[in-house]
Amino acid sequence: MFTRLHSTGIFGIDAYMVEVEADISNSFPSFEIVGLPDTAVKESRDRVRSALKNSGFSFPTTKITVNLAPADIKKAGSMYDLPSLLAILSASGQLKPDCDLSECAFIGELSLDGHLRHINGMLSMAIEAKRHGIKHFFVPKSDAYEASVVDGISIYPIDTVAELVAHLTGETTVKPQEKPNIGSPFFNCPDFFDVKGQTAAKKALEIAAAGGHNVLLIGPPGSGKSMLAKRLPSILPSMTFEESIETTKIHSVAGSLPQDTPLIVTRPFRSPHHTVSAAGLSGGGIIPRPGEISLSHNGVLFLDEFPEFSRQAMEVLRAPIEDGKVTISRASGRLTYPCEFSLVAAMNPCPCGYFGHPKKKCICSPMAVKKYLGKISGPMLDRLDIHVEVPAVQYEELTGRSDGETSAEIRARVEKARALQQARYKGTKVTCNARLTSELMQNYCVLTDDANRILKAAFENLGMSARSYDRILKIARTVADLDGQEKIGASHIAQAIQFRSMDRKYWSEL
Numbered sequence: 485m486f487t488r489l490h491s492t493g494i495f496g497i498d499a500y501m502v503e504v505e506a507d508i509s510n511s512f513p514s515f516e517i518v519g520l521p522d523t524a525v526k527e528s529r530d531r532v533r534s535a536l537k538n539s540g541f542s543f544p545t546t547k548i549t550v551n552l553a554p555a556d557i558k559k560a561g562s563m564y565d566l567p568s569l570l571a572i573l574s575a576s577g578q579l580k581p582d583c584d585l586s587e588c589a590f591i592g593e594l595s596l597d598g599h600l601r602h603i604n605g606m607l608s609m610a611i612e613a614k615r616h617g618i619k620h621f622f623v624p625k626s627d628a629y630e631a632s633v634v635d636g637i638s639i640y641p642i643d644t645v646a647e648l649v650a651h652l653t654g655e656t657t658v659k660p661q662e663k664p665n666i667g668s669p670f671f672n673c674p675d676f677f678d679v680k681g682q683t684a685a686k687k688a689l690e691i692a693a694a695g696g697h698n699v700l701l702i703g704p705p706g707s708g709k710s711m712l713a714k715r716l717p718s719i720l721p722s723m724t725f726e727e728s729i730e731t732t733k734i735h736s737v738a739g740s741l742p743q744d745t746p747l748i749v750t751r752p753f754r755s756p757h758h759t760v761s762a763a764g765l766s767g768g769g770i771i772p773r774p775g776e777i778s779l780s781h782n783g784v785l786f787l788d789e790f791p792e793f794s795r796q797a798m799e800v801l802r803a804p805i806e807d808g809k810v811t812i813s814r815a816s817g818r819l820t821y822p823c824e825f826s827l828v829a830a831m832n833p834c835p836c837g838y839f840g841h842p843k844k845k846c847i848c849s850p851m852a853v854k855k856y857l858g859k860i861s862g863p864m865l866d867r868l869d870i871h872v873e874v875p876a877v878q879y880e881e882l883t884g885r886s887d888g889e890t891s892a893e894i895r896a897r898v899e900k901a902r903a904l905q906q907a908r909y910k911g912t913k914v915t916c917n918a919r920l921t922s923e924l925m926q927n928y929c930v931l932t933d934d935a936n937r938i939l940k941a942a943f944e945n946l947g948m949s950a951r952s953y954d955r956i957l958k959i960a961r962t963v964a965d966l967d968g969q970e971k972i973g974a975s976h977i978a979q980a981i982q983f984r985s986m987d988r989k990y991w992s993e994l
């Protein structure tokens with residue numbers, strides 16, 4: 485007898501349908517699985533055989549062939565244990581013959597005793613199954629909550645093979661997973677209200693949030709750089725549903741989605757340690773997994789102690805910062821993961837941390853300072869749009885009351901500025917000012933005469949690079965948007981130039 489069942493597979497963050505076929509013929513007993521990478525076949529065969537027996541069924545002593553199609557995509561084998569087992573049961577007449585499985589799909593790794601185990605990438609697979617008209621999706625209990633975010637498909641949490649078979653044959657009923665409660669986006673997010681003083685740095689982060697720009701924070705130890713960076717997600721616009729789904733898919737595939745979070749509604753904040761490898765940042769592995777830059781998609785990537793990151797790590801960042809996506813090539817294929825993140829890099833001005841400090845003395849030699857700052861290459865420095873100094877907080881500021889605003893107040897301004905950008909760039913691929921192309925800038929970054937004069941003077945007298953010029957225009961565009969002005973005025977351009985002045989203070993003699 486022959487049976488065909490639906491299942492799903494995952495490639496990168498996108499899922500595809502998989503057909504699981506079982507054929508049972510009356511000849512010499514054997515058990516073959518085809519369509520899986522060689523290494524996974526044996527293990528899968530062993531698990532299916534044991535789980536089937538230990539769930540109270542008999543393993544057919546005939547020739548069994550299981551085929552997983554399409555065969556040309558390298559599949560991670562273990563999640564087809566369940567559909568393979570079911571196809572064998574059905575083809576060997578151990579499921580009721582009137583069991584219609586044409587609108588059902590099955591997925592899950594099995595333990596030897598017939599329990600279902602967690603698999604990664606459940607959200608993407610549920611979306612794909614629904615697109616293909618699947619009505620009932622049977623998945624491991626631990627993954628049902630995640631899949632249930634998708635509307636229009638019933639997700640059944642399955643604990644054991646025996647439980648599933650009892651449901652399919654009508655002996656008992658497994659209830660579909662209830663829809664999840666999606667939490668509030670800014671619950672648990674640290675708030676800007678806690679940060680005392682640091683007006684300039686707060687303003688810089690507001691501009692970064694409003695235009696999607698990258699930021700470099702420079703300051704002595706303990707001045708609040710980490711504290712400020714952690715609060716950036718709280719002033720970024722609320723995530724759209726599409727952004728939530730895309731970010732969740734990445735975390736689901738990477739296996740880093742918390743069990744109680746079926747949908748990520750708070751922008752991610754990732755802060756990999758400076759010892760992270762290049763592959764850890766960009767993604768990698770035999771079947772490549774998303775790296776830190778993709779895990780921070782639609783959120784914030786914070787690189788603390790920036791000069792301590794390896795040269796390779798800094799190198800792999802460069803292209804993705806511009807492109808918003810990263811491509812990983814492996815023998816198993818080329819994969820592209822999205823990675824549109826806001827980058828916040830933080831550093832001390834020198835190895836001891838006190839270079840340029842008003843009170844404490846820097847003990848580093850000029851050579852040491854030069855070497856330290858030199859670890860950040862020119863092209864990388866250019867990509868960090870906004871440079872801002874975070875000086876040591878004064879005692880009075882720290883002990884005084886916070887006169888600061890809450891993140892919600894700042895976010896309201898950010899969302900207004902973003903709405904202006906969305907209206908302006910409608911019909912183009914640009915999503916925010918930071919992603920403006922040179923051609924579009926001609927149309928959308930129109931300066932007043934005064935602003936033009938200031939920019940010209942700055943360019944001629946301060947020796948700015950062409951890229952730096954582009955950055956200044958984009959930042960000025962955002963400053964003007966926060967101000968509700970369509971034309972970029974003198975004060976907007978002056979603020980933007982200010983954010984690029986550190987090049988000269990720290991990097992000029994390098």
Ligand SMILES: Nc1ncnc2c1ncn2[C@@H]1O[C@H](COP(=O)(O)OP(=O)(O)OP(=O)(O)O)[C@@H](O)[C@H]1O
Nearest residue numbers: 678679680681682704705706707708709710711877
């Ligand atoms: N502006 C501030 N307002 C309130 N508290 C602050 C401020 N700046 C620093 N602090 C306090 O000091 C602590 C250390 O700050 P933080 O870790 O952000 O410093 P840092 O600049 O990242 O230092 P390092 O260079 O050592 O990493 C914070 O957890 C906070 O308690």
Ligand SMILES: [Mg+2]
Nearest residue numbers: 709710711788
């Ligand atoms: Mg810090």
Ligand SMILES: [Zn+2]
Nearest residue numbers: 834836846848
């Ligand atoms: Zn020093």
